Amino acid sequence: MTSTVEPKFEHLFRMTDDRGTFEHARYGEPRRAHGYCTDDLARVLVVAAREPLPAPAVPGLARTSLRFLIDAQGDGGGYRNRSSRRGRWEDRPTLGDCWGRSIWGLGTAASHSEDGWLREVVTAEFERAVRQRSPYPRAMAFAALGAAKLLAVEPHHRGAHALLTDAADGMVPPHANTAWPWPEARLRYANAVLPEAMVAAGAALDRPMLLQHGLDLLAWLLDHKTVDSHLSVTPAGGAGPGDIRPVFDQQPIEVAVLADACARRRLCSRGERRRRPALDRRSRRRKGLVPRRQRRSARHVGPGHGGWLRRLHTPGGANLNQGTESTLALLSTLQHSRRLVMVSR
Numbered sequence: 492m493t494s495t496v497e498p499k500f501e502h503l504f505r506m507t508d509d510r511g512t513f514e515h516a517r518y519g520e521p522r523r524a525h526g527y528c529t530d531d532l533a534r535v536l537v538v539a540a541r542e543p544l545p546a547p548a549v550p551g552l553a554r555t556s557l558r559f560l561i562d563a564q565g566d567g568g569g570y571r572n573r574s575s576r577r578g579r580w581e582d583r584p585t586l587g588d589c590w591g592r593s594i595w596g597l598g599t600a601a602s603h604s605e606d607g608w609l610r611e612v613v614t615a616e617f618e619r620a621v622r623q624r625s626p627y628p629r630a631m632a633f634a635a636l637g638a639a640k641l642l643a644v645e646p647h648h649r650g651a652h653a654l655l656t657d658a659a660d661g662m663v664p665p666h667a668n669t670a671w672p673w674p675e676a677r678l679r680y681a682n683a684v685l686p687e688a689m690v691a692a693g694a695a696l697d698r699p700m701l702l703q704h705g706l707d708l709l710a711w712l713l714d715h716k717t718v719d720s721h722l723s724v725t726p727a728g729g730a731g732p733g734d735i736r737p738v739f740d741q742q743p744i745e746v747a748v749l750a751d752a753c754a755r756r757r758l759c760s761r762g763e764r765r766r767r768p769a770l771d772r773r774s775r776r777r778k779g780l781v782p783r784r785q786r787r788s789a790r791h792v793g794p795g796h797g798g799w800l801r802r803l804h805t806p807g808g809a810n811l812n813q814g815t816e817s818t819l820a821l822l823s824t825l826q827h828s829r830r831l832v833m834v835s836r
Contacts, residue, residue: 499822538822590620632688687755
């Protein structure tokens, strides 16, 4: 790998107003009537904060998303997830995925942002959020990623250390069933965040057994998602032992979460693993993160402005709406690809 496609933020700018980033799109235009989603704004903060040498408007995205997260946070540290286009919240604060992703965004911004004001504010918001604990494994996994990020720049931060320790203590140990070592009866959504959180917690807390378990589980997940030497991610309906694959709807967010985990593996591993790019070598055969049998949909990637399809419905068909979740999946994966090219030169 000697070159990469630079992330382009034009479509994300189009999807964003002064209140936040709209959740859905009709083709390439925002569907303003559908409002905003905290899950998405947390991911906007992640992608905007870790962009090196950003274009002038990108830090503005980070600040907009931070303002949205501040408003989304309840008094107890939980987060509301859905807001109307006029800024009216449509739900109550919870400790679900929006809580975990918000902590992930805040920790990432504290770790990466060059904006001193933003780092100070996100740290204060982070400290309020991490007083809570979620009963949901994926929410805790996303929160663990944020805590690990903050500990990377503030190794003695008590709140981050306490949350990461509690998250690590609650992670499921290796499964006795070698044919299905996954800690759940079925793969669900954002699956790779679970082994990534194990790797992050194992590295940050010096727990080598947990780190190795995360690496082993990620290796199994990569193998499971590889069909006929091509990446075929878990569909929206999930997947279990014995399911016939490939199965659709396949969503770009699954590729992005997998790329996140593989980039983490590269940072935490040694030897041959350290020299591998973000995705497994079998997955590199596909162009632009699209499997060969799904190549017909590649032409629908947004025309030069950074939009991406929401999902693949069939081997040859795609949803043409370029919503925020799928756009952020593209930007995030391209960020990993660019960084890996830079360090390999």
